[in-house]
Amino acid sequence: AKSAGRNTLRFYDPAMQEAMLARAALETSLRAGLQRGEVEIYLQPVVDAERRVVGAEALARWQHPERGNVPPAEFIPLAEQCGLIHQLGGHVLQAACDQLVRWSRSPASSTLKISVNVSARQFHQADFVRQVTDIIDRSGARADLLKLELTESVLLDDVEATIVKMTELKAHGVCFSIDDFGTGYSSLAYLKRLPLDELKIDRSFVADVLTHPNDATIVRTILALAQAFSLDVVAEGVETEEQRQFLMQHGCALFQGYLFGRPVAVGQFELTGD
Ligand code: C2E
Ligand code: CA
Ligand code: CA
Ligand code: CA
Numbered sequence: 707a708k709s710a711g712r713n714t715l716r717f718y719d720p721a722m723q724e725a726m727l728a729r730a731a732l733e734t735s736l737r738a739g740l741q742r743g744e745v746e747i748y749l750q751p752v753v754d755a756e757r758r759v760v761g762a763e764a765l766a767r768w769q770h771p772e773r774g775n776v777p778p779a780e781f782i783p784l785a786e787q788c789g790l791i792h793q794l795g796g797h798v799l800q801a802a803c804d805q806l807v808r809w810s811r812s813p814a815s816s817t818l819k820i821s822v823n824v825s826a827r828q829f830h831q832a833d834f835v836r837q838v839t840d841i842i843d844r845s846g847a848r849a850d851l852l853k854l855e856l857t858e859s860v861l862l863d864d865v866e867a868t869i870v871k872m873t874e875l876k877a878h879g880v881c882f883s884i885d886d887f888g889t890g891y892s893s894l895a896y897l898k899r900l901p902l903d904e905l906k907i908d909r910s911f912v913a914d915v916l917t918h919p920n921d922a923t924i925v926r927t928i929l930a931l932a933q934a935f936s937l938d939v940v941a942e943g944v945e946t947e948e949q950r951q952f953l954m955q956h957g958c959a960l961f962q963g964y965l966f967g968r969p970v971a972v973g974q975f976e977l978t979g980d
Contacts, residue, residue, distance in 0.1 A: 909943020
């Protein structure tokens, strides 16, 4: 019985089983939470060289009744794994379009853009294009003020299918950005082939731009590349004035980071970046 107990322990690691149960519980409560409207978007400003707010990135937040504000790093991967990402992503898109419509009513905010993160599994859903265009059309938002942020891995997963989807959405007016640029399998070939508008420099490069020469080189290279391909560049994770100066000197015109504003609830969003 003793050795059987040991074997049992080996095959059913209690810690692992506990983790699995915790995950299943989290999945159940995310499903319910989505239904109850506990997932909302926060907005983080994107500013130009004069610190004028030109748009915002929508970042999902889950207000869990007991656990409080659950960070996206915890529930986005879970939503991807359990198939809830389609619903969650639709919810985020809807919230972003609703905000665009609210902003459209005032001249001071009517040209602000909103960027929405799209995960791999969401993008590769068969009806992704329909999901996005339906939400835009029903909300009455201007499609050209909606930007979808895709990562390099999403783009390279199935390049031909990706080009088809992007081209269809582009025809509808939607803009595209490559998120965390430089961290994935960068290929110059797709920069030319994809209907892109913007690159976002990953904040890991921005963080070390003044202290690590290699990161400075990467940042300068991305800025030069973007210029050659006529793409906008947003530097993300800008936290210090020195980082902003370096980026400006090398031609960066758009910035996002705690220096200008943290992500805030939509009602808290203000039109100045400081
Ligand atoms: P991301 O798309 O790279 O978003 C930027 C993250 O950096 C956000 O974290 C933001 O709060 C944080 N950040 C912004 N400025 C600074 C700064 O100056 N310093 C530092 N240290 N961090 C900064 P957050 O909100 O926790 O989101 C984490 C990730 O979760 C996002 O990374 C994105 O990949 C994912 N995510 C968030 N919302 C959604 C969503 O609606 N759908 C999908 N598919 N993914 C989402
Ligand atoms: Ca992003
Ligand atoms: Ca990013
Ligand atoms: Ca990132």
